Amino acid sequence: SQKIEQNSEALNIQEGKTATLTCNYTNYSPAYLQWYRQDPGRGPVFLLLIRENEKEKRKERLKVTFDTTLKQSLFHITASQPADSATYLCALDRPGYNKLIFGAGTRLAVHP
């Protein structure tokens, strides 16, 4: 079955730096991959979607890359701010099934 690995350790960075989060998967390659932000006690909020034929996607300070050879997606937040502190989840579709598979998420803490 598909496994998704996100770094379970929290990522601590200084304000203004670039945060880079990793999402690795095994087995089949998804048609697309999504990233969500989740604040404590709240529901996840969609951030970005990248398709298998796209190498990179950007939205304001966010950038996502998708390497189907490495079976990996990287999620970057440039010029990070304390308000970016949250847990970030990656999710993959499963071809032929109308559902997403989620990783456990990586907690990001941006310090002033």
Next chain:
Amino acid sequence: DGGITQSPKYLFRKEGQNVTLSCEQNLNHDAMYWYRQDPGQGLRLIYYSQIVNDFQKGDIAEGYSVSREKKESFPLTVTSAQKNPTAFYLCASSPQTGGAPGELFFGEGSRLTVL
């Protein structure tokens, strides 16, 4: 404003009791989902529905039941058969029904604690 409303936010249950979590959306989405979230684990799919009066089991459906009598509503019942029901429950919707889902819109979640 359009969105998904889950209630209650917090719920306490005694062992052996059934409880029902409410999920209502006014986004006019066809597909709705229920996920369970436990610390250190990814969201796990319980049930999903792509159309009114139809739903499918997800990966961890045992001990749960759902109904989809209206497009806007997808309530989840946690039955006494669910062995470890204490968790954070998330309802989501998506405008897509064919193929894989696109962006999911989530509610604020319901935290169920079994005493």
